[in-house]
Amino acid sequence: MTGIAELGPSWRSIVLATLLAAPxxxxxxxxxxxxxxxxxGDWKLDLLGKCGEPTLKEEVPATTxxxxxxxxxxxxxxxxxxxxxxxxxxxxxxxxxxxxVVTAIERGEHGREAGQPRPxxxxxxxxxxxxxxxxxxxxxxxxxxxxxxxxxxxxETLGQVAVEGPLGFGNQAPVGFTTVRVEIxxxxxxxxxxxxxxxxxxxxxxxxxxxxxxxxR
Numbered sequence: 044m045t046g047i048a049e050l051g052p053s054w055r056s057i058v059l060a061t062l063l064a065a066p067x068x069x070x071x072x073x074x075x076x077x078x079x080x081x082x083x084g085d086w087k088l089d090l091l092g093k094c095g096e097p098t099l100k101e102e103v104p105a106t107t108x109x110x111x112x113x114x115x116x117x118x119x120x121x122x123x124x125x126x127x128x129x130x131x132x133x134x135x136x137x138x139x140x141x142x143x144v145v146t147a148i149e150r151g152e153h154g155r156e157a158g159q160p161r162p163x164x165x166x167x168x169x170x171x172x173x174x175x176x177x178x179x180x181x182x183x184x185x186x187x188x189x190x191x192x193x194x195x196x197x198x199e200t201l202g203q204v205a206v207e208g209p210l211g212f213g214n215q216a217p218v219g220f221t222t223v224r225v226e227i228x229x230x231x232x233x234x235x236x237x238x239x240x241x242x243x244x245x246x247x248x249x250x251x252x253x254x255x256x257x258x259x260r
Contacts, residue, residue, distance in 0.1 A: 072148055074090075074127065074136050076093045076095070076127075076164070077093075077094075077163060078092060078093035078094060078095075078164035081148070082148075083145055084144065085144070085145045086240065086254055087143045087144070087145070087198075088167060088195060088231060088254070088258065089145075090140070091165040091167060092166070092231075093258075094164065095162035097125035098126050098128040098162070099126040099128075102124075104122070120141045121141065121198065121200050122139060122140065122146075123139070123140040124140075125137070126138075126151070128155050131154050132153075132154070134150040135151040135152055135154050136148060136150055137149045137151050142200060142227055143229060166258055166260055167195035167196070167257070167259050168192075168231065168259060169233055169260075170195075170230040170231060170259075172190045175230070175251075177191070178239070178248065178251060180248050180251070181248060183247060184228075184243055184246050184248075187241065187248060191230055195229050195230060196229040197226065197229075198226070199225060199226045201223070201225065223245045224243075224244070225244060227242050227243075228240070229254075231259045233257050233259050234256050234257055234259070234260070237254055237256060237257070238253075238255065238256070238257045239251055
């Protein structure tokens, strides 16, 4: 299979809201940092590029969810919880990430003692291939790595794919499920180009998603 199937950023649900008016432990939906605003639906790459490394990283129990690309019916969604402490005059902000995408932003308690450094944006490594057009659906992970180097970020999980069998009269019907390894590689092509999220199934490139501008220099 050849060609690039790219999805634009229209899937994002960006809701601009202030962090100052709501009570502790409330849904915030956005996080304001020195590098810009992060919203639910943004990528982990955006979180690092705008807000930097968190004060605390935690793994939380995975959930079963739907992956919105052809073939994979469901998957275990690996989850992380990143906490940003901005000091005693602001709330700690907790960010939930599932497979490299921000799914929740919440305010917690007031921050720690004054004098601690604020997180600063992180410049991710740039993709070794200047043109994402070299990426083709069906490429093996080894081919992508040889062309573009190591990704800036990598996430993985296990997904389920329906297996079809003969129904009769030349028709097919689902007869069960098989497990596939799903890997998600994020490449940063710099501040003047769109980042790419590559989704692999059992080591083969199954989908390419286009994000916002990158952060590498």
